[in-house]
Amino acid sequence: MKIFVTVKQVPDTSGKVAVKPDGTLDRASMQTIINPDDLNAVEAALSLKDALGCKVVALTMGPFPAEGMLRELLAMGVDDTVLISAREFGGSDTFATSQIIAAAIDTYGVDEDDIIFSGRQAIDGDTAQVGPQIAEKLHLPQVTYAGGIEKDGNTLLIRRMLEDGYMTIRVKTPCLITCIKELNTPRYMSVRGIEECFDKNVTVMNYDSLKDHPLIDRTTIGLNGSPTNIYKSFAPPVKGAGMMLEGSGKETTDKLVSLLAAKHLI
Amino acid sequence: MDFNSADISAFKNVWVFCEQRQGTMMSTTFELISEGRRLADELGVELHGVLLGDDVDGIAKELGGYGADKVLVYNSPLLKDYTTDAYAKVLCDAVMEFKPEVLLVGASNIGRDLAPRCAARLHTGLCADCTHLDIDLDGYVNFLRTGSNLDVDNTKFETKLFDINSNLKMTRPAFGGHLMATIVCPRFRPAMATVRPGVLKKRPYDEAKAESVEIVHPAFSLTAEDMKTEVLEVVKASRKLVDLIGADIIVSVGRGIAKDVAGGIKLAEELAEELHGVVGASRAAVDSGWISADHQVGQTGKTVHPKIYIALGISGAIQHKAGMQDSECIIAINKNEVAPIFEIADYGIVGDLFQVVPELIASIREMKANK
Numbered sequence A: 001m002k003i004f005v006t007v008k009q010v011p012d013t014s015g016k017v018a019v020k021p022d023g024t025l026d027r028a029s030m031q032t033i034i035n036p037d038d039l040n041a042v043e044a045a046l047s048l049k050d051a052l053g054c055k056v057v058a059l060t061m062g063p064f065p066a067e068g069m070l071r072e073l074l075a076m077g078v079d080d081t082v083l084i085s086a087r088e089f090g091g092s093d094t095f096a097t098s099q100i101i102a103a104a105i106d107t108y109g110v111d112e113d114d115i116i117f118s119g120r121q122a123i124d125g126d127t128a129q130v131g132p133q134i135a136e137k138l139h140l141p142q143v144t145y146a147g148g149i150e151k152d153g154n155t156l157l158i159r160r161m162l163e164d165g166y167m168t169i170r171v172k173t174p175c176l177i178t179c180i181k182e183l184n185t186p187r188y189m190s191v192r193g194i195e196e197c198f199d200k201n202v203t204v205m206n207y208d209s210l211k212d213h214p215l216i217d218r219t220t221i222g223l224n225g226s227p228t229n230i231y232k233s234f235a236p237p238v239k240g241a242g243m244m245l246e247g248s249g250k251e252t253t254d255k256l257v258s259l260l261a262a263k264h265l266i
Numbered sequence B: 001m002d003f004n005s006a007d008i009s010a011f012k013n014v015w016v017f018c019e020q021r022q023g024t025m026m027s028t029t030f031e032l033i034s035e036g037r038r039l040a041d042e043l044g045v046e047l048h049g050v051l052l053g054d055d056v057d058g059i060a061k062e063l064g065g066y067g068a069d070k071v072l073v074y075n076s077p078l079l080k081d082y083t084t085d086a087y088a089k090v091l092c093d094a095v096m097e098f099k100p101e102v103l104l105v106g107a108s109n110i111g112r113d114l115a116p117r118c119a120a121r122l123h124t125g126l127c128a129d130c131t132h133l134d135i136d137l138d139g140y141v142n143f144l145r146t147g148s149n150l151d152v153d154n155t156k157f158e159t160k161l162f163d164i165n166s167n168l169k170m171t172r173p174a175f176g177g178h179l180m181a182t183i184v185c186p187r188f189r190p191a192m193a194t195v196r197p198g199v200l201k202k203r204p205y206d207e208a209k210a211e212s213v214e215i216v217h218p219a220f221s222l223t224a225e226d227m228k229t230e231v232l233e234v235v236k237a238s239r240k241l242v243d244l245i246g247a248d249i250i251v252s253v254g255r256g257i258a259k260d261v262a263g264g265i266k267l268a269e270e271l272a273e274e275l276h277g278v279v280g281a282s283r284a285a286v287d288s289g290w291i292s293a294d295h296q297v298g299q300t301g302k303t304v305h306p307k308i309y310i311a312l313g314i315s316g317a318i319q320h321k322a323g324m325q326d327s328e329c330i331i332a333i334n335k336n337e338v339a340p341i342f343e344i345a346d347y348g349i350v351g352d353l354f355q356v357v358p359e360l361i362a363s364i365r366e367m368k369a370n371k
Helices: A036-052 A066-076 A094-108 A130-137 A191-196 A250-262 B027-043 B061-065 B084-098 B111-122 B137-147 B207-212 B255-274 B283-287 B318-324 B353-370
Strands: A002-007 A009-011 A032-034 A055-061 A080-084 A115-119 A142-152 A155-162 A165-172 A175-179 A202-205 A229-234 A243-245 B014-017 B047-053 B070-075 B102-106 B126-130 B132-134 B169-174 B179-184 B191-195 B214-216 B229-236 B249-253 B278-281 B308-312 B329-334 B347-350
Touching: A002 A036, A002 A066, A002 A094, A002 A130, A032 A036, A032 A066, A036 A055, A036 A066, A036 A115, A036 A142, A036 A175, A055 A066, A055 A094, A066 A080, A066 A191, A066 A202, A080 A094, A094 A130, A094 B111, A094 B126, A115 A130, A130 A142, A130 A175, A130 B111, A142 A165, A142 B084, A142 B111, A155 A175, A165 A175, A243 A250, A250 B347, A250 B353, B014 B027, B014 B111, B027 B047, B027 B061, B027 B102, B027 B132, B027 B191, B047 B084, B061 B070, B061 B207, B070 B084, B084 B111, B102 B111, B111 B126, B111 B191, B126 B169, B132 B137, B137 B169, B249 B255, B255 B278, B255 B283, B255 B308, B255 B353, B278 B283, B329 B353
Parallel strands: A002 A055, A002 A115, A055 A080, A080 A202, A115 A175, A142 A175, A243 B347, B014 B047, B014 B102, B047 B070, B070 B214, B102 B191, B126 B191, B249 B278, B249 B308, B308 B329, B329 B347
Antiparallel strands: A009 A032, A142 A155, A155 A165, A165 B229, A229 B179, B132 B169, B169 B179
């Protein structure tokens, strides 16, 4: 039994975000972090490893600096990592990305008792699409929005969160589960893990490693293989400044209420 | 089945996946039908609702009232509760049979499970969590005049690559609301979008159209063997959830209540009650465990556009603004005079909310008494 975890390195959108005059993101000036929901997926995998002693494999697709993120995951307790990186993969939308990651997982080899954990969504795109699309390409069942995971023989019992409650779902392995932040609290790297992470393995899968896989075709990967294209990107407008009311006493709130009443808002 | 998603001329009509739970239509479905009506009119085609469930004919008519020309109903005990496998199979098979050119799905936890799975199977493009949709280029350009920082008159919109006038233009926030992107799916059909709940407006309900809508039951195949997951139970939250999206007035709390959390929330509740509104919260307040997540407004919470939005002790992080900046009137009360929330506020008061809010409540009561 082994557990795959898909992770993504993303710009930290909660910090200072720089937008260039042409409306695109100034990535160079931004910090990168491990996508927050993916850390919950890593923790879900490591918790099962603690209980069952299985192997945990983290995969990411991205440019070479993403290797640093994989080392951090190795220091947290992940056993093996795969960096999927090639110029041919650049510009992929969620369809093309899932095509490539599914090919990489399949090349690594999925056994009957394996599980794939993904984060619910990445904070750069917020699409939540790559997990379900990997599951479809691999013909595996999926359960998204997992807020609780319990292993029961060769099945998992998932508490799948809805806006107005939850469902309990039983799913057989192999399967793909997407994890939300309420699922767990991710662990930190251990001192021993940091010492050992540089001796552990980062496998690189490039275009040559995957080109013979049936999912990999020039018409289904990269910019040219992506069904969606960005037509325009722009920054939202800045709303004009409103009225600052002087003072903070009762006179001020009286004035506010009369302004609202005059506009028939209350 | 003979299906080629790249043969775009074979596709026609706008479809809306009509999400229901326990036999009750999700209100987002009506927003999507209303929007789908406009898109279908711009394309000069029909609008069809696709309704999956167990014995759900009774709720099909209502879709006509919001603008659907026809409703395709798929009834089966196997479709009673949502499962990815059963719903994806029936919806994909229906798309392959009838070939709609546009397919809209609500961006609920269910829609965002179903739509990507279907897009991958159909080999087509899907744009997640859209907040604005256009067919007509003129309408899109007008939207950009007020909805973007683009110099619209000096921007080129035509492209040689595809006919921009007949392609669905799907606009959505990215990077936590710092950027907006308009996505197209020019080479494959259907163009698919999940649409954020609460953003699009419902049309007025038309009783006559509800009576005249055509309801059909296409043949389909679905067996228990098609389903690899089993729903053991469906549990509704016992606590009554806050209806932020439908609220006219929202009083939200943020980090500013830290010095007296219980007192701050009580003040917000009193103010909300005085105005017949509900209490919202920033991500900081939810993450600190002060208030439950169903109160959260913002990029990761709910998008709201009430008549009045009162922000108490909320600094106005861009993620929060993304969820409330379209409110009709924004009132900010904050101790910090340079808090970003004041940049989008219609009225701002610099002061301690624990002092200002009781005075505001008193002012409202006086105003009511004098009416």
